[in-house]
Amino acid sequence: MAHWHEPFAINPVPVLLASGDKALVYFAQRDLISEQVGPVDILWRLPEASKLLRKQQADGSWRYPSRRKHGLPNENYDLLETYRALRILIEKYGFSNEHPAIQGAAGYLFSFQTEEGDIRGIFGSEFQFPFWWPNLLTALDSFSLMGYTRGDEDMQKGLQWFVANQGEDGLWQTSYKVSTPDKDRDARLWIALAVCHVFKRLYGWARPYRRGARWRSNSILHECAPLLNALADREEVAWQRLKAIVA
Helix, strand or coil: CCCCCCCCCHHHHHHHHHCCCCCHHHHHHHHHCCCCCHHHHHHHCCCHHHHHHHECCCCCCCCCCCCCCCCCCCCCCHHHHHHHHHHHHHHHHHCCCCCHHHHHHHHHHHCCCCCCCCCCCCCCECCCCCCCCCCCCHHHHHHHHHHCCCCHHHHHHHHHHHHCCCCCCCCCCCCCCCCCCCCHHHHHHHHHHHHHHHHHHCCCCCCCCCCCCCCCCCCHHHHHHHHHHHHHHHHHHHHHHHHHHHH
16 A cells, blocks of 8 residues: 655655654654654643743733834734734644633634624734635645545646655755755744645545535535535635636
């Protein structure tokens, strides 16, 4: 049976395991090689996570670090900084809503929720697209969760880009700029973990459906089948529009 990492010239897993980053090693062991690890809350007490937690304000937010004055009185960059802090705590250290810091941050963010349901405030009342700076990795991650498989032609092109652009150290660059091997190594290691997650999801086990497939009413998600099918229709329209733009 083929392993999910075989498309790569270099298996990134040993590089991740040798990184010395306790959180990175934890997720690589748990998610990539299925090793038994302790409960994720052991990461919550790491010095890096504790340092970030100490910066949380009483209202659940994190202060935006820039000293410059905001351009408009109703711009709230603390909201942006709180998003960033949450992503770090959740993605790098596995925090959940069982931790009071996450509960406080969620309360702060939801205090800016409008009657329509979206969250505004970074730039006054202007609505912001949920994910800024979309890129290939986040796109592949999102589409793989939607049910797109490695057999899809467009997905295959994206996956092959990562195969072709893997560095000699088994990692990937953070930009097109030429840099020394050790520069941004921490970011490159976490990017490699994200790449491995996508490849394991797509090559590690076969999905029973492809793009355009319908959710069966007798499936495990039968109660959600109508909604999922409606979302799939909207997703396909968005996909075709995106292809037309970049073509």
